[in-house]
Amino acid sequence: xxxxxxxxxxxxxxEMEPSIWxxxxxxxxxxxxxxxxxDVTDLPPGICRQTPSGLPELSELETIRHFTxxxxxxxxxxxxxxxxxxxxxKYNPKVMDRVVSLPGFADLHPLTDEEGMQGFLGALWTFSxxxxxxxxxxxxxxxxxxxxxxxxxxxxxxxxxxxxRGEAFRTEILVPDSAHGTNPASAAMGGFTVRTIASKASGxxxxxxxxxxxxxxxxxxxxTAPSTLGLFEEELSEVVRKVKAAGALLYMxxxxxxxxxxxxxxxxxxxxxxxxxxHKTLATPHGGGGPGSGPVGVREFLSPxxxxxxxxxxxxxxxxxxxxxxxxxIRSFHGSAGVLLRALAYMRMLGEEGLKxxxxxxxxxxxxxxxxxxxxxxxxxxxxxTHEFVLSARSLEKEGVRAVDLAKGLLDAGYYAPTIYFPLxxxxxxxxxxxxxxxxxxxxxxxxxLIRLVGLAASDPDRLHRxxxxxxxxxxxEVKAAREPVLVDPxxxxxxx
Ligand SMILES: Cc1ncc(COP(=O)(O)O)c(C=O)c1O
Numbered sequence: 001x002x003x004x005x006x007x008x009x010x011x012x013x014x015e016m017e018p019s020i021w022x023x024x025x026x027x028x029x030x031x032x033x034x035x036x037x038x039d040v041t042d043l044p045p046g047i048c049r050q051t052p053s054g055l056p057e058l059s060e061l062e063t064i065r066h067f068t069x070x071x072x073x074x075x076x077x078x079x080x081x082x083x084x085x086x087x088x089x090k091y092n093p094k095v096m097d098r099v100v101s102l103p104g105f106a107d108l109h110p111l112t113d114e115e116g117m118q119g120f121l122g123a124l125w126t127f128s129x130x131x132x133x134x135x136x137x138x139x140x141x142x143x144x145x146x147x148x149x150x151x152x153x154x155x156x157x158x159x160x161x162x163x164x165r166g167e168a169f170r171t172e173i174l175v176p177d178s179a180h181g182t183n184p185a186s187a188a189m190g191g192f193t194v195r196t197i198a199s200k201a202s203g204x205x206x207x208x209x210x211x212x213x214x215x216x217x218x219x220x221x222x223x224t225a226p227s228t229l230g231l232f233e234e235e236l237s238e239v240v241r242k243v244k245a246a247g248a249l250l251y252m253x254x255x256x257x258x259x260x261x262x263x264x265x266x267x268x269x270x271x272x273x274x275x276x277x278x279h280k281t282l283a284t285p286h287g288g289g290g291p292g293s294g295p296v297g298v299r300e301f302l303s304p305x306x307x308x309x310x311x312x313x314x315x316x317x318x319x320x321x322x323x324x325x326x327x328x329x330i331r332s333f334h335g336s337a338g339v340l341l342r343a344l345a346y347m348r349m350l351g352e353e354g355l356k357x358x359x360x361x362x363x364x365x366x367x368x369x370x371x372x373x374x375x376x377x378x379x380x381x382x383x384x385x386t387h388e389f390v391l392s393a394r395s396l397e398k399e400g401v402r403a404v405d406l407a408k409g410l411l412d413a414g415y416y417a418p419t420i421y422f423p424l425x426x427x428x429x430x431x432x433x434x435x436x437x438x439x440x441x442x443x444x445x446x447x448x449x450l451i452r453l454v455g456l457a458a459s460d461p462d463r464l465h466r467x468x469x470x471x472x473x474x475x476x477x478e479v480k481a482a483r484e485p486v487l488v489d490p491x492x493x494x495x496x497x
Pocket of ligand 1: 146147148
């Protein structure tokens, strides 16, 4: 039996941790370097510091306690259930960190010559081959540093391809309104005009709207599969047929590939370009501002345009080459090495069957949870979802309760909140992605708590309006913080003591 969530979380609001500048103590040190006189006379004038750096001063233990306390003020995958839809906040096996810490990888300098990094190049080459297989594509680049960067890379590939065919008049990219928000942003950044295709009430692409928008100006149609509504396009083959007939290319935002890894291959579905978020799907956590990686797979006819540098194998030797028709470099060195190596180790550890199980459990967990919440909050689609689902809290508006109130209530109940108000096409949206890693007990507990909170909307809505009461900060003015950020550079200011 799981204990009630109210008991699991402590009742009182935890104290906010002071900033590292506030706990700085003059003279405190983590490490005392051996003091040796340094001759600075050879250094160019003007580069030597005349005043102390102003860095905070703490002992090693104080530093560790500070950051450990900070880490505990928030909810994280390692401490709480984290159903943040679209972001795939799943557990990433710690053994992958051991793999990237192997000295042969961790100590490798990025400027090491080819001879000195044969093992590393071989690992990346192997990973590209595995990705080609999983994506059903002919060639892959590992260079992009994130999902959105993968999108931009794919868009630049499409542009170069059409230019090479004398079809630079293709200046439009069509994006369904169920696509991830980065798709239109990347298309605009790539210099294209974005046209939005409205979805049908069911959340699927409206074929008539698509046909009306397709023209000789269309370069690319970008489809998020599964869509941000957690739906798989029911008429995908018709979409593919129409796009190809218009002479355009078809892009798949495969950041949600954890829904069909090892089960379906984008290449087999008819896509020409696809990116995958290795930092959602393949063993690196998403979010937190850390490095990501968005490898892109393409069909053969697009491979000449792939970014440089490329890794090729001849016999047992790996070398780094540049392609003449490439769109050029989009990232330094060979991409986010640690993320790529973790992904390779994860794929190798799971094997074909294991990867398939990842997706089947992701689908099972999402559908199980959705079913439990059915009847409490309405969802999109016909009752089945892929790896995530979207609920609408609109029915609670009459009680003065909104999606944000449920999300804040969930924080008090001991969870990270689902994504809210996204996708934009669902009013009062709550987007839930349980991921494949959670147990049935956890899903049951979460469903019970969400149902209890929905009940509070009628019995005690103010309780929800006051939430969260168990976090160090309750409801900061997020709009103000985003529109009027007050950024402080502590090193520019005198240290507070
Ligand atoms: C469907 C989808 N596409 C694109 C992205 C963008 O990826 P990134 O945040 O790595 O740029 C995300 C991120 O979660 C996503 O869920």
